[in-house]
Amino acid sequence: MTKLLAADKGQSAHDIHLIDEASFEDWKKSQPQRIRTLVEARRMDGKTGYAHTTLPGESDDDWSIVTTVANVDELSPWCLAKVAADLPEGTYRLANGRKPGPAKLGWILAQHRFSPYLSDYQPQGPRVLLTPEPAGIDAAARAAEATILVRDMVDTPPEDMGPAEIEKEVEKVAKRYDAKVTTTKGDALEQGYPMIHSVGRAAARSHAPRLVELTWGDPGKPRLAIVGKGVSFDSGGLDIKSSKGMALMKKDMGGAAHAIALAQMVMDARLPVHLHLLVPTVENAIAGNAFRPGDVLKSRKGITVEIDNTDAEGRLILGDALHKAGEDEPDLIVDFATLTGAARVALGPDLPVMFANDDAMADSLEKSGASVGDPLWRLPLWNGYDDMLKSQLADMVNSGGSGFAGSITAALFLRRFVPENTDWVHFDTFAWRPAAKPGRPKGGEALGLRATFAMLEARYGL
Known part of the structure; x- marks a missing residue:
């Protein structure tokens, strides 16, 4: 389970931007016009529901994620679970140095599937979350x-x-x-x-x-x-x-x-x-x-x-x-x-x-x-x-x-x-x-x- 979490030492990773209803407009204003247009086209408004979308960068591999949570200042164990289940294999971190805190649990559990009785089950590759609080990895x-x-x-x-x-x-x-x-x-x-x-x-x-x-x-x-x-x-x-x-x-x-x-x-x-x-x-x-x-x-x-x-x-x-x-x-x-x-x-x-x-x-x-x-x-x-x-x-x-x-x-x-x-x-x-x-x-x-x-x-x- 610890393989799905790692200490953030500045390694390459895709950012996950967290927004909620209160912070959405300020975040949106800080983005370039192409991102604002994309977000509007996806009808994101920051309200809860664990909605997320991919934000393109300057190159094919330069992309990030934006996802809504109930409260960006009080993360729940489950607020990253939906995005963790949907993302492709890779390495990720919360943008702006945010700490995932209790959300580390849902990140791990979202990637588990009880599959012994599924004859055609093909597991996804791991999605690793970097965290600036490595001391909490073992507990999670x-x-x-x-x-x-x-x-x-x-x-x-x-x-x-x-x-x-x-x-x-x-x-x-x-x-x-x-x-x-x-x-x-x-x-x-x-x-x-x-x-x-x-x-x-x-x-x-x-x-x-x-x-x-x-x-x-x-x-x-x-x-x-x-x-x-x-x-x-x-x-x-x-x-x-x-x-x-x-x-x-x-x-x-x-x-x-x-x-x-x-x-x-x-x-x-x-x-x-x-x-x-x-x-x-x-x-x-x-x-x-x-x-x-x-x-x-x-x-x-x-x-x-x-x-x-x-x-x-x-x-x-x-x-x-x-x-x-x-x-x-x-x-x-x-x-x-x-x-x-x-x-x-x-x-x-x-x-x-x-x-x-x-x-x-x-x-x-x-x-x-x-x-x-x-x-x-x-x-x-x-x-x-x-x-x-x-x-x-x-x-x-x-x-x-x-x-x-x-x-x-x-x-x-x-x-x-x-x-x-x-x-x-x-x-x-x-x-x-x-x-x-x-x-x-x-x-x-x-x-x-x-x-x-x-x-x-x-x-x-x-």
Whole structure:
């Protein structure tokens, strides 16, 4: 990713002029008549919409680009994405010594395409952006690479991204940073993590359930636990989804993708933490040995859970993993999950729901999200809804069943598996973009990832 960004040392490059509605007229007046005529012919007026055009120079290779942005003084991560996708291979810089700042991210991401299943795909040559702030290249590349990891994992068809393949993704990241991976499956999973086993036991042997753990860093540093829901495909179980409801369920491992990507960012930045990544990964399949509505599962913590909906399976596998994370007395637990449709009804596809048991941490997350252009929204861990999880048969049910406050009751379910005195944040994220935007194609998407990493940098900064 760093190959798409380079330090500006005065090398030859095509200029990119940035204009907005406020600056357009002054810029236009400063141009020679032939450029003014061209701009008028293209009907450019500086208004937003990421419009751009090529400006000819004195020779064939002497040309530049002018493109509109919302605000030339406050660049967004995505303001250069459209032009980066459209430009030919070459080297570019922002005119007048401007710094691209957060726009470096969109410049990189606009050049990525998920193409393993396209037989005739021909990639374009790289478009390199020169920057007078070389110190920010590694950070931009780190964020882009992690985002691409999430997108590509989520976009991969479920047959090729089952529990075994998710385990391999963890192993790839571990090898790169000399981390340790342990995997629990089979009888050991059934005995030690009974809810993970129960949810995944109906899957084919090739997609057998497992808990994948990665550890890295100095044991003397604060322990950071990152947990990700890895349901590689969710049929709904015996409470089977409709065909429409099942259509996007390859993305139900999006929480695992976020967790793996965040762990990668932590290790790449060498944050001074003792990292513990936990990925419970299963396929929620249908077979004669599938867990049933009415069953009572015993969790790793010892809590018994009555199953009133087999389609509320993600919280079950997270419950066992969260309790395991808490056994090692972490300083902070962060979990990601594509958990509830209720979160999407409340906030739509772009805003991940965030729950936190500490107000200062929640405030830090909200500020971090705003600062890096990765917005999120906090919902309350409303104690009054705990009664919705009551069961007459077991310690609790896995789904409130009323249709009310679905995202909140799911978070309250998870809270029962988190140690009381441990800081914890839970993301109910969509992990999907239903419509394309510049630098953000339709498909898998990282939502809340960069905000969380920025919070971790502030909390554990070098």
